[in-house]
Amino acid sequence: MAAVAGAAKTYRRGTHRAVTPAETLARLQPLRAAFGITRVANLTGLDRTGLPVVMVCRPNARSSAVFHGKGLDLAAAKASGLMEAIETWHAEQVELPLRLASLAELARGGGEACDVDGLPRVPGSRFHPDLRLLWVEGRDLVSGAPVWLPFETVHADATLLEAPGAGCFASDTNGLASGNTLAEATSHALCEVIERDATSLWHAGGPAGQEATRLDLDTIDDADCRAALDAVRRAGLSVAAWDITTDVGVPAVQCLVTDPGGEIGHPGHGAGCHPAREIAFLRALTEAVQVRTTYILGAREDIAHEDYDPAVLDARNRQAQALMRPAVRPRDFRSLGRFLFEDFETEVAWILDRLRAAALRQAVVVDLTRPALDVAVVRVVVPGLEGSDHHAGYVPGRRARAVRRGRP
Known part of the structure; x- marks a missing residue:
């Protein structure tokens, strides 16, 4: 492998980072103006799970002006949202020779x-x-x-x-992707392209293939995963997850969060990929929660008026409920790989x-x-x-x- 400037992992709660989210935030706060970031808002209270979600605004962006972040605590969610906004700024403002x-x-x-x-x-x-x-x-x-x-x-x-x-x-x-080091950013970027490939292939597999990959959530053996899952369930929401790992072999998970009571119409879909299965699951679950919050807020430019049309919502919820039907033989979560470095x-x-x-x-x-x-x-x-x-x-x-x- 070609050399990639690296660093040891020192933070492992819900994600793997070279430094803590608090340290990342302390370094990024003075740079907000340079990236055109005007607001970091805590959106957690818009939904009822208690899992932190934030919004980051860049009004003069050349793509989306609204970005979101999630995590197991507010500092992690803020760091996630700021990094997403900042990495997109870099991709909008490329100054490399063409x-x-x-x-x-x-x-x-x-x-x-x-x-x-x-x-x-x-x-x-x-x-x-x-x-x-x-x-x-x-x-x-x-x-x-x-x-x-x-x-x-x-x-x-x-x-x-x-x-x-x-x-x-x-x-x-x-x-x-961005990171505290070049190797951290590269790892996150690789996991993302593998995740998107896995999601597209899982959708291409059709209902029968999807049902065969359903995960038994009662077999989850990680404390942070269980705590996040319990928080969503205590909020009266239903959760399902699938093992969407492909032939590449890096653990990948698809997650769906629905509201059986119908108080909030849009189902939350999320996906995650990481060498450690618990991180893949947490990324998928927290992203699904973030998606719910995103639709409650309705501020992103890629959300259309049609997304709130009752007929559209009804069709999406019926599709989600079909996915939520119990699987005959769900997979043991512990069968996913867990590769630690x-x-x-x-x-x-x-x-x-x-x-x-x-x-x-x-x-x-x-x-x-x-x-x-x-x-x-x-x-x-x-x-x-x-x-x-x-x-x-x-x-x-x-x-x-x-x-x-x-x-x-």
């Missing part, structure tokens, strides 16, 4: 491009080998060699819709080994860190993994098409 060329021109000039055939496409993609588009240089995490990526897969600037070659590949925040560099190396074992040969990182601001931010792209299917423009890739062909 190259305008076609894939054919890159090859003739001796430049190595990523496997573009493995990148998530958009409907009606314009891409062909002679189309000139913008590229940015990254680094293969396995070999350390420079690799060119379509800039569209790296930036998050929604004002660049008319950039040369735009409209070829999915442009979102998948694989964008003392530092992030070793963890990244293990994840890369898992990707290679699944015939995914490239993992390209672009370092978006601004040295003057000193927040580690990266974008990781793994050609061959599925993109996020959480939007209407999702185009199934090779892995999802293979799953669909194998459905009964």
